[in-house]
Amino acid sequence: MKHYDVAIIGSGPSGASTAFHLAKNGISTVLIEKETLPRYKTCGGGFVYRGRKDLPFDISSVVEREFHTIDIYLGDKLHFKTEREDPTVTMIMRDSFDHLIVKKAKEFGVTLLEDHKLKKLHFSDDKITLETSQGELTAKFVIAADGALSPTAKMAGWKEDTRKLIPALEYEVEVPEEDFNRLKDEVRFDIDAIPYGYAWNFPKKNHLSVGVASARRTKINLKEYYNEYLKTIGITTILSESQHGFQIPVSPRTDGFVKNNVFLIGDAAGFADPITAEGISNAIYSGKLVADAIVEANLDSAKAEELYLEKLNEKLVPELETGLFLSKWFYEQKTLRNMVLKKYGQHFSEAMADVFHGKRSYPKDIKKSLANKIKSLVS
Structure with a gap:
């Protein structure tokens, strides 16, 4: 052996x-x-x-x-x-x-x-x-x-x-050349395109990866929100698509x-x-x-x-x-989140880009930082 x-x-x-x-x-x-x-x-x-x-x-x-x-x-x-x-x-x-x-x-x-x-x-x-x-x-x-x-x-x-396992649904989608050329140069995330979650469009070499994910483990019709998201990004004709459901820990x-x-x-x-x-x-x-x-x-x-x-x-x-704390706040405290993003949204986006690049991690004092930002907005 x-x-x-x-x-x-x-x-x-x-x-x-x-x-x-x-x-x-x-x-x-x-x-x-x-x-x-x-x-x-x-x-x-x-x-x-x-x-x-x-x-x-x-x-x-x-x-x-x-x-x-x-x-x-x-x-x-x-x-x-x-x-x-x-x-x-x-x-x-x-x-x-x-x-x-x-x-x-x-x-x-x-x-x-x-x-x-x-x-x-x-x-x-x-x-x-x-x-x-x-x-x-x-x-x-x-x-x-x-x-x-x-x-x-x-x-x-x-x-x-x-x-914590959350549900996601992803499609590999072929669309008409006009739609692909319109979408091929933009990676986009659409927050709240699905309750307590987001949708994404990832252009690949000759097709799109389009999907939805909920940050809550709950019974939800993912396909319904996927179809709605196709309308959001202007896709009305699909040449082919292959569906893949999965869970993310x-x-x-x-x-x-x-x-x-x-x-x-x-x-x-x-x-x-x-x-x-x-x-x-x-x-x-x-x-x-x-x-x-x-x-x-x-x-x-x-x-x-x-x-x-x-x-x-x-x-x-x-x-x-x-x-985990930031995710719960971000997806479930929508009113407060939107107040913060209206003023600090670009800063948040830049910070997330830095996380994606490994230049920073999520701040350990995030609760205090959020509290201070909210206080400044309502005072």
């Missing part, structure tokens, strides 16, 4: 980039993927610059489009635009993007097992046996990078109700990120941004943190767990907790 230092479940950006960093540092690593690569992956495909600059290799070969300007709309009355020298959002398709990272990881000796669905984990004192659809292997560490619903996390003992798990040498990263851990629901950049970042922890610990289990939690709590988890 083949043994590895680390087995990673899932070949998305978090799993593949983690494999890259581990193998580059001499850690024997296997990447276990239930499908055959490249494979389609449901995702809006908007990759923010803070994630792109964290990747140690060029991704230009899989870039669909780059956008230096972002537009945020709040109905017909408020419109904010930000511009940056570097691309704030890079559009990618996840099949080619994920496959590129996997190929980069394989260059450092990562073993890729495709069409291997993980069925069970068996724990012993010094190793974990992974039972897959095509046989068994063992590893000292297992990293769950298998997305929001993470079967690996369930097998390892995590509960399902320890994260926008809060960190409350029952930990490590159990019995199983480590959670990316969406499996609940690391998507609570305000924007963007998850690729934090998936890659958390993968780098867990790889660094294992390498620095020299494969010592207790030390790796300690280091990983320290690294998470240094920046990522506090930022997400602040983002």
Whole structure:
């Protein structure tokens, strides 16, 4: 039975980039993927610059489009635009993007097992046996990078109700050339196009990714709001469209990120941004943190767990907790939010662009800052 230092479940950006960093540092690593690569992956495909600059290799070969300007709309009355020298959002398709990272990881000796669905984990004192659809292997560490619903996390003992999962609906849409040319140069977010959430239009190379997401986990007719949003952006004719519904974890798990040498990263851990629901950049970042922890610990289990939690709590988890508060305020306190945005909307947009670029994080004193801004408006 083949043994590895680390087995990673899932070949998305978090799993593949983690494999890259581990193998580059001499850690024997296997990447276990239930499908055959490249494979389609449901995702809006908007990759923010803070994630792109964290990747140690060029991704230009899989870039669909780059956008230096972002537009945020709040109905017909408020419109904010930000511009940056570097691309704030890079559009990618996840099949080619994920496959590129996997190929980069394989260059450092990562073993890729495709069409291997993980069925069970068996724990012993010094190793974990992974039972897959095509046989068994063992590893000292297992990293769950298998997305929001993470079967690996369930097998390892995590509960399902320890994260906030929000609903989203995305369509890959082909439209007439006239409509595409009208929309192809603008990345836009429309706040309140759906109750307690937003809609987006992400132009790709020759089609649009159009979607809606609610910041509340509630029963809602997403398709109805998607159809309304098409009217908002002036689309009346659709040549083809493919629908993809999914859930986005926008809060960190409350029952930990490590159990019995199983480590959670990316969406499996609940690391998507609570305000924007963007998850690729934090998936890659958390993968780098867990790889660094294992390498620095020299494969010592207790030390790796300690280091990983320290690294998470240094920046990522506090930022997400602040983002959770800000998200709840932003999407649920509409009257106060709109008062603030009328005066400080451009400042807010610039701050969000800085977050997308990794130049700042959500302020730790956000409650005090908001209180002061509201006080100045009503006094």
